Amino acid sequence: MIIKCPYCGPRDVIEFTYQGDATRTRPNPASTDQDTWNAYVYDRSNPAKSHREFWLHGGGCRQHLVVTRDISTHIISSVVYARDYIHAGGK
Amino acid sequence: MRYSAFSLLKNALNGNKDWKPAWRKPDPKSAYDVVIIGGGHGLATAYYLAKEHGIRNIAVVEKGWLGSGNIGRNTTAIRSNYLLSENQHFYEASMKLWETMSHDLNYNVMFSQRGVVNLAHSLPQLDIYARRGNQMRLNGIDAELMNPAQIKKLIPGLDISSSARFPIIGGLMQRSAGTARHDAVVWGYARAADQLGVDIIENCEVTSFLKDGDTVTGVMTTRGPINAKKVACAVAGNTSELMRRAGIDRLPLESHVLQAFVSEALKPVVDTVATFGGGHLYFSQSDKGGLVFGGDIDGYNSYAQRGNLPVVEDVMSEFVALIPALARVKLLRSWGGIMDMSMDGSPIITTGPLPGMYLNTGWCYGGFKATPISGKCFAWTIAKNEPHPLSAPFTLDRFYRGYVIDDKGQGPTPRLH
Numbered sequence: 001m002i003i004k005c006p007y008c009g010p011r012d013v014i015e016f017t018y019q020g021d022a023t024r025t026r027p028n029p030a031s032t033d034q035d036t037w038n039a040y041v042y043d044r045s046n047p048a049k050s051h052r053e054f055w056l057h058g059g060g061c062r063q064h065l066v067v068t069r070d071i072s073t074h075i076i077s078s079v080v081y082a083r084d085y086i087h088a089g090g091k
Numbered sequence: 092m093r094y095s096a097f098s099l100l101k102n103a104l105n106g107n108k109d110w111k112p113a114w115r116k117p118d119p120k121s122a123y124d125v126v127i128i129g130g131g132h133g134l135a136t137a138y139y140l141a142k143e144h145g146i147r148n149i150a151v152v153e154k155g156w157l158g159s160g161n162i163g164r165n166t167t168a169i170r171s172n173y174l175l176s177e178n179q180h181f182y183e184a185s186m187k188l189w190e191t192m193s194h195d196l197n198y199n200v201m202f203s204q205r206g207v208v209n210l211a212h213s214l215p216q217l218d219i220y221a222r223r224g225n226q227m228r229l230n231g232i233d234a235e236l237m238n239p240a241q242i243k244k245l246i247p248g249l250d251i252s253s254s255a256r257f258p259i260i261g262g263l264m265q266r267s268a269g270t271a272r273h274d275a276v277v278w279g280y281a282r283a284a285d286q287l288g289v290d291i292i293e294n295c296e297v298t299s300f301l302k303d304g305d306t307v308t309g310v311m312t313t314r315g316p317i318n319a320k321k322v323a324c325a326v327a328g329n330t331s332e333l334m335r336r337a338g339i340d341r342l343p344l345e346s347h348v349l350q351a352f353v354s355e356a357l358k359p360v361v362d363t364v365a366t367f368g369g370g371h372l373y374f375s376q377s378d379k380g381g382l383v384f385g386g387d388i389d390g391y392n393s394y395a396q397r398g399n400l401p402v403v404e405d406v407m408s409e410f411v412a413l414i415p416a417l418a419r420v421k422l423l424r425s426w427g428g429i430m431d432m433s434m435d436g437s438p439i440i441t442t443g444p445l446p447g448m449y450l451n452t453g454w455c456y457g458g459f460k461a462t463p464i465s466g467k468c469f470a471w472t473i474a475k476n477e478p479h480p481l482s483a484p485f486t487l488d489r490f491y492r493g494y495v496i497d498d499k500g501q502g503p504t505p506r507l508h
Contacts, residue, residue, distance in 0.1 A: 001399050012401075013399055013401060014400075014401040017390075018390050018391035018392075018506060020504070020506075021345075021392075034491070038490065038491050039341070041434075041490075041503050042343040042434045042490045042491075042503055043341035043342065043343060044331070044341060044342065044343070044344060044345055045331070045340060045341055046331035046332075046341075046342065046344055046345050046346055046392065047331070047332075048329075048331075048332045048346075048394040051392055053391070053392065071346070071392050071393055071394045071395075072393075072394040072395055073395065074393070074395060
């Protein structure tokens with residue numbers, strides 16, 4: 001699998017570390033609502049098709065990235081900086 | 092037909108013309124008491140439902156052929172060397188069922204208690220193994236610490252020199268652990284369940300669920316609708332997608348790919364199962380002579396039954412570091428299976444999450460050794476609508492209640508379990 005880093009260009013997957021589902025939203029740290037925290041910590045959509053996920057390019061520019069990948073074919077449709085993704089409200 | 096030395100002899104003298112198929116290939120009926128989705132743990136579940144709970148109007152639906160899923164894609168190790176009591180009691184009960192399985196099923200599953208040894212490469216690691224071994228012995232499971240000389244005697248090819256990349260300083264042995272022939276387990280359970288009246292329906296994928304309000308009343312399949320009083324799901328890596336068809340959108344699961352490897356056939360070189368503690372590698376030798384081994388999951392969500400090269404390189408380098416003499420052995424084949432990695436690394440056997448439905452999932456990459464106890468506990472859950480005492484800690488609500496069973500202590504990070 002090759003991930004096209006927006007800073008470094010196309011690089012082998014061995015340079016990257018997977019950091020999980022990027023569609024979860026961290027609850028307000030002051031929240032004591034168990035349902036909200038339980039959903040954030042434990043529940044995953046785990047789709048077989050398009051999945052938005054965090055990767056760290058630790059073997060390259062060390063940027064956190066958001067990759068949109070087809071989980072069944074490993075075809076990657078987009079790679080953006082995580083900070084841009086977060087600033088856009090996770091979209 | 093009951094298999095015996097007599098039946099073998101009789102058929103041999105008769106030119107082997109009278110052997111019957113081990114199970115029927117029935118068309119699905121319009122309704123059953125229980126429909127079980129998944130021909131892996133599902134076969135064991137059907138067997139125990141029929142044998143111990145008197146429920147025989149059962150269909151097991153499998154989307155491919157029997158053995159095409161994880162039950163035929165694993166590396167066949169069977170062990171109960173866990174740390175936490177919940178896991179120890181559960182897997183040790185499974186071990187007891189393995190010991191009598193060939194007789195119970197009248198089918199040789201080639202269960203071989205050849206021992207599993209976890210190699211330690213540092214003093215802290217050996218301390219942790221000693222702690223686990225003590226915990227096992229407290230719960231009645233055999234465990235012993237071994238020194239390098241004993242381990243060298245067990246596996247002469249191992250590099251136990253101090254110049255090894257990760258020198259071996261000891262190991263934890265469970266002698267009652269071992270391997271079984273995975274295909275024979277599938278066929279044995281299928282044949283035994285079939286003889287008890289269970290319909291095994293292959294090439295039959297569930298496309299949606301029949302519901303009355305929230306209550307599940309059956310399944311729609313590629314071979315037509317099937318009504319059922321109870322619907323049980325045991326489909327390993329595809330659980331999230333299957334449950335989405337029932338309207339359950341989120342579960343404490345991620346699907347990951349685990350690769351496995353087989354070498355060309357060799358004369359006997361390893362007569363036990365061993366694991367490398369400096370990274371992640373486990374290996375044994377099959378009766379055909381091939382070395383059967385595997386390592387970590389690839390580390391990212393995947394529904395593709397194939398993996399990527401970094402893990403292949405990692406596993407091969409670990410194997411060569413442990414047994415340099417095998418460096419020139421050729422790899423025969425490799426493949427991938429999709430694991431239902433749960434949030435605490437432990438399985439889920441539960442009623443629900445919808446009325447009329449039962450769920451068996453979250454086996455990570457340890458489901459094969461649990462096949463008999465998983466079937467027994469799941470059958471109990473389906474028949475009585477309550478968990479079996481052994482599987483009571485493994486219900487779905489444990490995450491919400493805060494009673495996770497995290498044997499490795501990795502937290503809610505499925506790729507690390």
